[in-house]
Amino acid sequence: MTPPPKPFVRPWMARLLAVATVAYSGLLIFTTHYPRPGELLEGLLGRSPPSDKTLHFVAYAVLAAFSAATWLAARRTASRGIAPLAIALASFGAIDEITQPFFRRHADPLDWVYDCIGIAIGIAAVVSAVALVRRFARAQ
Secondary structure, three states: OOOOOOOOOOHHHHHHHHHHHHHHHHHHHHHHHOOOHHHHHHHHHOOOOOOHHHHHHHHHHHHHHHHHHHHHHOOOOOOOOOHHHHHHHHHHHHHHHHHHHHHOOOOOHHHHHHHHHHHHHHHHHHHHHHHHHHHHHHHO
């Protein structure tokens, strides 16, 4: 019987990832509920922002990557039990869309679809990267 793998990151790194995930979630909530997001993003970028669907995809891929990294930093397995995280993030995206009309924004079900695609890609990227790093670490 092989011993369980060591934690992937040090405890302080796991806490830092958790703080970064919470901070990014707060930023995401603010930006998705801001009444005039185009003006906000144009001011930050200095040019007109990418399409709304691209923004949703990228925003939720980053959220999923942060969340998956935090999730995996607290666990010893790379992929077991990650489905509840994906479901929680998809629920977060749905609630985010549903609450936008309260802030003079338009809720669009297609935005949620792009959120979910971003979530799947973000989680898959982190799980794959962690599995590769662990495989290389075991080989040495």
